[in-house]
């Protein structure tokens with residue numbers, strides 16, 4: 001339901017004098033459907049220029065598409081971020097372009113809440129009625145509702161598979177039609193929209209003067225021939241329905257909402273006249289977000305409805321200028337992708353670039369993400385082996401490692417506070433891993449040097465925590481082995497142990513019988529050489545499967561040198 005909030009009179013008078021935008025605020029207050037609006041927080045801004053919001057300065061910086069530069073992030077309420085995002089138009093499978101956009105914003109939301117203690121209230125719309133849905137439903141001879149529900153379900157499952165945290169609520173357009181009609185009525189009353197004889201309603205861009213184009217400029221839209229638009233740039237708020245199309249009753253006759261109005265209405269129905277964040281892929285900046293802004297500010301009679309617009313860069317197939325998209329039919333579905341790669345690997349792929357930049361999809365770029373992840377996982381296994389005493393190393397420069405860890409922690413927070421710079425975070429962690437690895441150089445002969453397991457424990461805990469915050473689960477068994485129960489892991493360990501025993505036997509030198517001359521350098525007898533060769537072949541074969549056996553570990557109580565599995569990765 002629409003929030004029915006009583007308005008305080010003095011506040012209204014203040015608002016009316018404050019916003020030069022107002023034509024007549026009386027009309028916003030009482031609509032025929034008795035919807036009464038009050039800005040939920042101060043709705044800043046008077047002109048076209050962005051105004052730094054009043055409220056709580058988080059100390060973070062975020063790139064704002066409204067100003068095309070990084071701005072201090074100021075939230076209306078301390079510790080709370082209201083966030084609206086445009087969801088998918090559900091007429092086809094979700095693809096890697098969607099995955100990229102939603103994973104990148106999921107990372108930012110996780111960072112806001114888990115690193116900076118900001119409670120993100122995220123609302124997403126599902127566009128379940130639109131021309132493309134109607135067309136596809138006709139092609140498939142099913143109802144648009146059935147088609148939309150099918151792909152909506154699939155989208156939600158795909159997001160779960162990618163470990164994208166669901167929004168607080170998904171809202172469907174078709175379940176918000178009365179609210180949309182009331183919102184359009186409000187804009188008409190405020191004299192920023194008009195109905196035509198044909199039963200369409202258009203936003204009147206001329207009525208807001210040069211305020212149109214706050215985000216991307218005024219654009220160069222040309223008029224559709226035959227329409228009754230006043231200005232070629234005017235866009236539809238309500239479309240009269242054609243026969244056989246789904247439609248709803250309205251004061252202008254049977255029809256359905258235009259695309260942009262759904263987001264303005266739904267965002268306002270949850271958050272009122274002020275919003276901290278609005279997000280979407282860069283293709284949505286114009287005209288979709290531009291028009292959402294015009295509608296909301298016309299409805300709320302407010303100078304700055306959304307304070308921060310975040311746009312993610314597009315995912316392209318490498319070598320293609322076009323973004324991956326349903327309508328271009330050049331997509332890879334999320335499901336197909338997850339047959340070959342893991343959700344962790346996809347997230348790592350996203351972390352390796354800034355969320356605003358375009359990203360090239362190719363096997364090579366995915367393999368780069370896979371190998372970065374494998375390097376980190378290998379380090380965590382080595383560190384564990386060292387902590388268990390299975391990996392013997394020379395004395396570690398412990399003080400330097402503690403210092404490096406503290407430095408990394410500070411760098412990571414600094415990078416995240418600077419427009420959520422995830423590539424810098426990954427770099428910082430890779431450097432930590434590099435320095436950790438440098439100290440974990442296996443020695444084949446145990447010495448009596450002091451050991452420093454605690455610092456490696458601290459490295460491990462921190463690396464896991466950072467990735468867990470970012471949505472990459474380094475402990476995810478499924479991601480590292482096809483067998484989540486751990487049976488395969490145990491079988492591999494047994495196999496390695498058996499190989500080690502065989503090898504030890506093959507290397508053993510027969511005692512020289514008394515009276516016979518001792519060999520200068522004892523070597524295995526020739527009958528045992530095939531055994532050694534087989535052991536070598538097995539080690540190489542296992543390495544190609546990500547199972548590395550290193551000669552370094554002193555795993556036996558009696559101090560006998562043995563090999564150990566140091567790392568098992570995908």
Ligand SMILES: Nc1ncnc2c1ncn2[C@@H]1O[C@H](COP(=O)(O)OP(=O)(O)OP(=O)(O)O)[C@@H](O)[C@H]1O
Nearest residue numbers: 088089097098101280281314315323324325326327
């Ligand atoms: N290739 C892509 N890269 C990054 N983000 C994308 C990509 N494709 C879609 N998105 C984003 O996903 C969200 C949902 O998009 P939408 O459902 O319109 O997908 P689409 O494939 O572009 O559909 P269509 O081709 O019908 O426009 C939007 O925020 C959009 O910007």
Ligand SMILES: [Zn+2]
Nearest residue numbers: 085086263288
């Ligand atoms: Zn939208």
